[in-house]
Amino acid sequence: MVNYNNNNFSKGTDLAVILLYVMMVAIGILCIFMVEYNPNLNWSNSFLTAKTNYSKQIYFAIFCAFIAIFILLMDSKVFTALSNVSYVLGILLMLATFVLGKDINGSKSWIPIAGGFNLQPAEVCKIFTALILAKFISKPETDFSKLKSHLIAGAMIVLPAILSVMQHELGLALVYSAFIFAMYREGLPPIILVALLSFAILVIATLLLDPTVLSIIISVIAGLFIINLIKKFKRNRKSILVIISIWAICFGTIKYIVPYIFNNVLECYQSTRIYSMMGKEYDCGQNVKSANKTSVNKKAARKPDDYNVKQSKIAIGSGGFWGRGFLKGTQTRGKYVPEQHTDFIFTSLGEAFGFVGTFTFLGLYLFFLFRLIRIAERQRSTFSRVYAYSVVGIFFFHIAVNISMCIGLFPVVGIPLPLISYGGSSLLTFTVLVFILLRLDADRQMVLR
Secondary structure, three states: OEOOOOOOOOOOOOHHHHHHHHHHHHHHHHHHHHHHOOOOOOHHHHHHHOOOHHHHHHHHHHHHHHHHHHHHOEOOHHHHHOHHHHHHHHHHHHHHHHHHOEEEOOEEEEEEOHHHOEEOHHHHHHHHHHHHHHHHHHOOOOOOOOHHHHHHHHHHHHHHHHHHHHOOOHHHHHHHHHHHHHHHHOOOOHHHHHHHHHHHHHHHHHHHOOHHHHHHHHHHHHHHHHHHHHHHHOOOHHHHHHHHHHHHHHHHHHHHHHHHHHHHHOOHHHHHHHHHHOOOOOOHHHOHHHOOOOOOOHHHHHHHHHHHHHHHHHHHHHOOOOOOOOOOOOOOOOOOOOOOOOOOOHHHHHHHHHHHHHHHHHHHHHHHHHHHHHHHHOOOOHHHHHHHHHHHHHHHHHHHHHHHHHOOOOOOOOOOOOOOOOOHHHHHHHHHHHHHHHHHHHOOOOOOO
């Protein structure tokens, strides 16, 4: 597994990415420290005790550093050879959570391990999904212009996403949609992206408008198109059938699919968060999963979500242009923002360093993503390129959704900020994703399958 012939593992390795990685991990520890700093404690000792989240994050970072070095010393062929086995292992770990899982914040997606630490298989499985997707698309017999290949690749991605939903991890399930970046780069037809985007827009429109009114609007538009076709082209049956089919799909989505998703698939609190973002209230009495509960309090269900986002906006806004300064934040240090060391870690950065600090921070992320895209485009191997774009997609999705969530542009779905948010599973996942890519890039002249 280890490449002993490569005595200098830095040879061919993109050192700029490693530097950016180290900087962001350090910023993450700093942000967690700002949130939890207690002037009454000896902070130098607290870093060594592993009793605070920032001290634990340091130990996570040290462990990840050893993992990163080990990956850089490995032979690149190992990743192709073990991609299938690792994916099966990841699925088995996700299934194991239903038996061995520990319930944390209503999500049974954690497996307890030694020392009081917990592993979240849904996080780690993103690595294995990226590898098996790259393995499948890079096979000589795979023709990715065919529908069959699209369906197989889609099934590989959807399986862990479904298991994540069953574990009440909607945010992590949504992350798996980021693999569409890699699939599109390898030839996924644009019509599929247009269809998915159109479906998303239709769902949003259904939430914003009255379903009956929206159905009438779509029916009128479809009717006008059909009348126009009959007048101009007399009887173009094929076009008319296409319009009728699109209308039927839209009508079915508005009247049946969207209500079914919110009332039968999603939990009450998940539906409430999405409706809350749209400025509307969701009636949990319609939710099948909440029907067996003794009581449903709409205000109690909505309050946490409104409170989270509201306090997040206040914290970021209070930073102003230059920020309040290091350890001078009143909102984040006052613990007004829930989950501020994980999902809402961005608020501590915004309050302490203001617009200038967050703009600089996002600039680092942007440079990091462009660097990863540059690495992806210089790969000779399809396997390496697909894997690289999978990593880019995962990072971009996490960054965009987490920050949008903090400023109220996306529902609260529990997605960590890469390399910044507290969490061993999250930091390990992003570390492995990055350093496998660096290992593959160091051997970019090699064609892997």
